[in-house]
Amino acid sequence: MMLKSKVDLGFFPTPFHKLDRLSERYEGYEIYIKRDDQTGLASGGNKTRKLEYLLFEAIVKGSDTIITSGAQQSNHCRQTAAACAQLGLECHLLLGGNEPKEYEGNLLLSKLLGAKIHFSGEQRKGEGENQLKAELEKKGKRCYVVPYGGSNLTGALGFVNAAKELKKQLIELNLQIDYLFFASSSGGMQAGLTLGNDLYELNSKLIPIRIDKEDFRGKALEHQVLSIVHEGYDQLKIDKKLSISSVALDHSYDSQGYGVVSDNELMAIDTLAKEEGILLDPVYTARAFYGMLDYLGKEKIPQGSKVLFWHTGGFPAIFSKLGKSS
Numbered sequence: 001m002m003l004k005s006k007v008d009l010g011f012f013p014t015p016f017h018k019l020d021r022l023s024e025r026y027e028g029y030e031i032y033i034k035r036d037d038q039t040g041l042a043s044g045g046n047k048t049r050k051l052e053y054l055l056f057e058a059i060v061k062g063s064d065t066i067i068t069s070g071a072q073q074s075n076h077c078r079q080t081a082a083a084c085a086q087l088g089l090e091c092h093l094l095l096g097g098n099e100p101k102e103y104e105g106n107l108l109l110s111k112l113l114g115a116k117i118h119f120s121g122e123q124r125k126g127e128g129e130n131q132l133k134a135e136l137e138k139k140g141k142r143c144y145v146v147p148y149g150g151s152n153l154t155g156a157l158g159f160v161n162a163a164k165e166l167k168k169q170l171i172e173l174n175l176q177i178d179y180l181f182f183a184s185s186s187g188g189m190q191a192g193l194t195l196g197n198d199l200y201e202l203n204s205k206l207i208p209i210r211i212d213k214e215d216f217r218g219k220a221l222e223h224q225v226l227s228i229v230h231e232g233y234d235q236l237k238i239d240k241k242l243s244i245s246s247v248a249l250d251h252s253y254d255s256q257g258y259g260v261v262s263d264n265e266l267m268a269i270d271t272l273a274k275e276e277g278i279l280l281d282p283v284y285t286a287r288a289f290y291g292m293l294d295y296l297g298k299e300k301i302p303q304g305s306k307v308l309f310w311h312t313g314g315f316p317a318i319f320s321k322l323g324k325s326s
Contacts, residue, residue, distance in 0.1 A: 002235060003161055007056045009083050010039035010048035016169045019309075021275045026296040028303035032177065033278070034166060037285075037313035042082030042109060045075045045313025049158030050150035050188055051083045057154055059087070063144035065136055067129055069094040069120070071259060073283065075314040076149050076186075078106040081115035091115040092136065094128055105320030149186025151224065153231045156192035160232070163196020170202075177204045179301050182310040183288035184208035184249050185258075187221050189312070191228035194247060198238055204308070207295070209288040210249040212258040222247050253291045259283050264290040269318075281314030288312075 015035040023031045039048040058066060066089050070077040077093045084091035093115045095107070103111055111117060120128050133143045147155070170177065180202075184190045190208045197204060210221065225247040233240055256262045265286035272278050272289060280286045292309055295301055 003157060003164075005056055005060075006052040006157075006161075007059070007087065009052050009055070009086065010041050010044075012039070013165045013169060014038050016166065016173075019276050022272075025275065026293075028299075029296055030306045031296075032175075032306065032308045033276075034308060034310045036162075037279070037311045037315065039313065041079050041086075042113060043078075043313070043316055045079050046159075046189060046310075047076045047079040047150055047313075048083070049162055049192075050155035051079060051146070051158075053154050053157045054146050054150055055083055055087060055089070058089070058144035058146075061142075061144060063089070063142045065090040065092065065141040065143045066146055067092045067094070067132055067136070067143055068146035068150075069127075069129060069148055071096050072100070073106045073259070073317040073320055074110075075106060075281070075284070075312075075317070077115070078110045078113070078316065080146060080150075081110045081113035084115070085113050090141070092118065092132060094118050094120045094132060096120055105316045105318070106314075107320070109316055147186075149188055151186035151188030151191070151228070153191075153228050153235065155188045156195065156228050156232060159189050159192025160196040160199060160236070163193055163200050163202060166196075167200040167202055176306060177202065177308045178305040179207055179295075180204045180308045180310060181207045181209065181288060181292040181295070183211050183284040183312055184221065184225075185211040185284065187224040187228065189310075190247065190249070191225045191232065193310075194225070194229050194242075195232040195236060195238070198240060199236060207292075208249045209291040210251045210254045211284055211287055213251070213254040214258065221249060225249075250291060253287055253294070261286075268293065278311070279315040279318065280311070281317045283317055284314055285312055 019031040036046040037044045041048040068080050072095045081091045099119045129145050222244050261282045268286040268290035269280045
């Protein structure tokens with residue numbers, strides 16, 4: 001079965017537990033957290049799940065060189081570099097912006113993990129991957145391109161599998177989650193959880209918080225998500241079709257743009273750190289966590305709901321962005 005076609009890169013299942021102090025603070029709600037910041041690969045993060053499937057495919061195809069892209073503080077790129085180091089693959093990262101004088105946060109870790117880094121100016125979503133691939137193949141490299149954010153059906157299978165993992169944890173606790181909040185930027189996690197929600201009958205309402213207000217390669221991110229979901233329905237033999245409205249993201253919190261740390265993100269980081277001793281990253285999880293707190297504070301979802309925040313990791317970016325924003 002396609003869900004078994006993967007390499008082992010992380011420590012699973014990741015912890016699932018209740019946020020007791022926050023549940024007291026937001027009276028009327030039970031708040032839980034899924035700790036994908038604890039996957040173990042170079043400080044953890046949700047991309048480990050995608051890379052288990054993507055790099056399995058790369059190895060099966062005989063590739064020896066991996067190419068992927070992102071921002072300089074990309075969690076995806078840092079975890080790709082770590083996975084390549086673990087599997088003995090050469091790693092090339094196309095990162096937006098110009099080379100800084102000092103490497104910090106995820107960028108520093110990507111370098112330490114052995115990645116060959118190429119700075120790509122205003123392009124951070126893989127626009128130059130084909131050119132780099134052609135150059136490397138002329139040198140005899142056998143290249144595999146991991147899509148931006150690891151977001152295609154192969155990568156999304158990591159979160160179909162994650163939904164199965166969560167289902168088992170919920171059964172053991174005799175618990176039903178009503179609302180599931182998470183950050184959505186390139187769409188793969190959202191697509192995988194959408195598929196897994198149906199396949200394993202989680203019966204949870206997914207609330208993806210949009211992180212990047214820019215379109216995804218000229219189209220709204222919802223189109224990317226829907227395309228992956230429908231491909232997944234075909235491959236996994238799920239007899240269902242969705243409309244674009246069924247994979248809608250909440251755009252209420254992305255007005256500052258990608259990677260801009262506002263008072264909202266700082267409040268979210270401060271709250272979870274001081275209430276529960278858990279660190280968020282300033283780009284993805286802080287924005288999504290603030291969105292969840294806003295839902296709860298304004299009672300946008302019914303009192304009595306059981307709510308899950310899926311922590312996607314990324315705290316190394318704190319060491320680059322937080323000190324400069326506070």
